[in-house]
Amino acid sequence: MKRLGISVSLILAILILAFSVLSVFGYSYYVGDNKVTVFKGFGSIDWGVDVNGGSKIAVKAASADEISAVADVVRDRAAKFGLTDHQICVDEAKGQLELTVPQSLDCDFSAEEVAGFLTSYGNLTIRPDGSYTNMTVDSSDSAAFVTPTGSTAETILITSDDVSGSSWFEYVEDKYSYYYLNIEFNEVGSDKMATYTNADTGTYYNKAVSIWLDDRMISNPTVSETIDGGTLSVSSDSMTQSKAELYSAVISAGKMPCNVSVVSVTDVAPLANNISDIIFIAGVVALAAIMVFMIFRYRLGAFAGIFAVLLQFSGVLAVITRFAGEGRTFLLTIPGAAALAFSVMLTVLSFALMGERMVSELKGGTVVGTAISTGIEKSRKIILDMSVVLAVVALMGMFMFGTSAFTTAIFGNYTLSGVYNFSYVLFFGAVINLISGYVVPQLMLRSLQSFSKKPSMFGGAK
The missing domain is CATH 3.30.1360.200 (Gyrase A; domain 2)
Structure with missing residues (x-):
């Protein structure tokens, strides 16, 4: 396996962090009294009836x-x-x-x-x-x-x-x-x-x-x-x-x-007061808990997983807000928010498949470079199959309960918003996971081994 320089991890980390900040907080400025929104963040989301x-x-x-x-x-x-x-x-x-x-x-x-x-x-x-x-x-x-x-x-x-x-x-x-x-x-x-x-x-x-x-x-x-x-x-x-x-x-x-x-x-009335704030706080707490667990489990290698999860969350959020697009955001409901959480867990699972295989190889005495290569190779098919299958299932949900011409021809003008909301977010989550759940972590893991070759730094025995 070709080793990558540590600069690859640094560049990816900076780009992902910058994108995450923009996708969460957005960016806008004023021309006189007119607000010009360049990038839309979490606060721009249009929420469904169940939330607001x-x-x-x-x-x-x-x-x-x-x-x-x-x-x-x-x-x-x-x-x-x-x-x-x-x-x-x-x-x-x-x-x-x-x-x-x-x-x-x-x-x-x-x-x-x-x-x-x-x-x-x-x-x-x-x-x-x-x-x-x-x-x-x-x-x-x-x-x-x-x-x-x-x-x-x-x-x-x-x-x-x-x-x-x-x-x-x-x-x-x-x-x-x-x-x-x-x-x-x-x-x-x-x-x-x-x-x-x-x-x-x-x-x-x-x-x-x-x-x-x-x-x-x-x-x-x-x-x-x-x-x-x-x-x-x-x-x-x-x-x-x-x-x-x-x-x-x-x-x-x-x-x-x-x-x-x-x-x-x-x-x-909404189902409860301040649900959007609760969703945001719960998401931040969950992400923090996932990152802490990864650091304890995979140590230096955890940073590949952390930035993969950040990219997945911010990428799906950008789809929901229509990040740099004109007009309204996607109308998010509680099922859609659940699909966002599911999409993040999909990336966590993808990295865990890669990381656990890597740790298993390290504890068996394999050197860091080979262990990382094995983890990447052994998890590739499962990650790709999982993402593709979920994308297809979500696409079927969008067709069956959405508002496309295809649906209209078969079912008439009917929308079951909860199922469509979940399917829409899950589809993009599955597609983005092909990058955040496989491409990014494998690039960063190959790069991080240039920083240290000690098995203990990647979850192996000391």
Whole structure:
């Protein structure tokens, strides 16, 4: 086995330690009053209903058949919004549906407003001008213009029946981000928009139009060119990424098959207070205990295991927080947190397989270099098989209980958030373990033998 210099361990240790600090604490700075988040940490995690509570809205339709169809639309909207933790209860006898969404959402709307959008009628209309009756302030302190009036109320140019879908995109200029909502028209809608906005004959060319979602105006642009490509891109001063995501989800899923009325809106309490703090403290204590045990058992060799565990924990945490990504984090529930703990134990087990074989060889009189090589070789297949099998099982769980197109085709728009949460975190934990549970410890063990060749320094007899 080729020996590596001690510098390999030092470089790996510094890189892993730096990554761990950033993944746990994150990094952000301020430009004026605006906070710019570069890396998201543990404190940025969006927690599920079981951890931070949520908001529950109850809506009512006229019949059992109608409320079942309403439930399908709500599930589709929640899936398109990426709401992996939500609860839908349907009472067909009462023609009533209850939707619960998490309180902890990195969103410019409150949980109550999100629930309201997901259960709203959701009819998109494009109207002339932009006259409104009232102005309110939403939970992001942005002006919300509601209820069209005058010619805006009297004339409807486009409805949801003319729309085939929606998406959003980010436009960056001079380091500032602007978010746009794409409205995609079907053939009928495309023809209407091309006629309305024709530069030569269009009634609304060079004039203001307004885009409404039910009775809320979401944009009030001026038509400056012919819209004949089947897509309209709009924005507003208050358009943010989360708002664009939510509008797009509601529009893409289509309007409700019937009108629904709101019965009640209530808060839902978490399972216990300060669960996220308890999870963090328990995780720190568990990691510390594991590290102490490793040092007593493997001595110098333990540092390979310690940094492997740190990499596994911070790597899976980075996946959950979407470390350097835009927008919301993965919505973590207690089952997801359990999968994070399981992923860390997977790396502990992987290193233990390697370390115990190494210690056994050392106690049998084998020299350090050979003992390390044997430990690496004898544990390789078990570690790889274990990681691959768990990744496949977790992937099956994600497919069966997730929100992918594959799942939708077989099971419909159904999400069992606890199983999906556990499977999602476990899948990435198993994949990352291929690096943190095998590649990193074997590199560091091969490097650490350059520091000492005494068997006692690696858990052997003195």
